[in-house]
Structure formats: structure tokens, C-alpha cells
């Protein structure tokens with residue numbers, strides 16, 4: 001292995017290394033608690049099983065929606081399209097807006113179960129919380145997918161890597 005490929009588990013190098021992992025940008029949204037919906041930007045989203053349809057989302061336990069996920073048992077995963085960087089920024093804490101005010105970025109509707117869904121996303125997954133596990137700083141949320149809304153438009157993805165928003169060529 002060359003010197004350019006350092007082998008270490010040190011947290012700083014871990015974070016630097018993770019910058020090389022290009023990920024799709026998503027907003028995880030939760031229904032109202034005390035009259036306000038909530039949400040945050042997350043790249044830690046992956047498919048888990050096709051039968052039953054399920055996915056895994058990793059959420060910081062200090063985030064505003066972590067207690068809501070434990071309480072409310074429902075959420076949406078909104079897979080962002082290129083051009084929705086402002087939505088990613090607002091829900092990612094980069095615009096100094098919190099709670100309900102984040103939903104003034106992008107156009108939002110509600111599912112039949114009152115879960116916020118982002119219009120113009122590549123796809124919206126509506127999920128029921130099936131299981132929760134805590135590891136270190138993060139809550140691993142297993143969501144059973146109850147509805148899928150796929151955009152009919154050929155939208156490019158919004159990706160994040162090397163500290164920047166990106167898309168495909």
C-alpha cells in the first residue's frame with residue numbers, strides 16, 4: 001500500500017476519508033409535534049431489504065428530530081434533486097433556520113398520514129419506524145416503507161462529497 005493510502009482509525013482521518021464517500025442528499029422529515037413539523041438533511045441513508053421494503057437512516061441523537069422519531073414512529077425520506085441545494089442547506093443547519101421555518105425552503109405537501117413530502121424530489125419514501133438502535137452518537141432508524149412517490153421527471157441527483165454539493169455529469 002502506498003504512503004498516499006494511510007491506514008488509521010483516528011477520528012480526524014476518518015472524517016477526511018468520509019469526504020471521499022460521495023452520497024445522495026436527502027431530507028428526513030417528521031410530522032408535527034406541538035404543531036410544528038421537523039426535518040434535517042442526511043446523507044446516511046441506505047436501502048436495507050426489499051422484502052419487506054425497508055431502509056436505514058442514521059440520525060444524530062442530539063438532533064431535533066431524534067426524539068420525534070422515537071415518539072411519532074413515522075417519517076419521510078425525500079431524495080433531493082440537483083437545484084435543491086437551498087433546501088439541503090436549510091435543513092442541514094447552514095442557513096440558521098430551525099423547525100417549521102425550514103419548510104419555507106422548497107415546496108412541501110402532506111401525505112394521507114400527514115407526513116411532510118417535498119415536491120420536486122427525485123423520490124419520496126414514506127416510512128413507519130420499525131426499529132431503533134443507538135450506536136455511540138447516532139440513532140439507527142429502520143423504516144418500513146409504506147408509500148413511494150417517484151418523480152416522473154428525469155431529475156439529476158443532488159450529491160455531496162469533498163465538502164461540496166455535486167451532481168452527475
Ligand SMILES: Cc1cc2nc3c(=O)[nH]c(=O)nc-3n(C[C@H](O)[C@H](O)[C@H](O)COP(=O)(O)O)c2cc1C
Pocket residue numbers: 025039040041042043044045058059060062063064065088091092093094098099160
Ligand atoms: C450534506 C449534509 C449531510 C448530513 N448528513 C447527516 C446525517 O446523515 N445524519 C445526521 O444526523 N445529520 C446529518 N447532517 C447534519 C444535519 O443535517 C444538521 O446537523 C441539522 O442542522 C440537524 O438539525 P437540528 O439542528 O434541527 O437538530 C448533514 C448535513 C449536511 C449539510
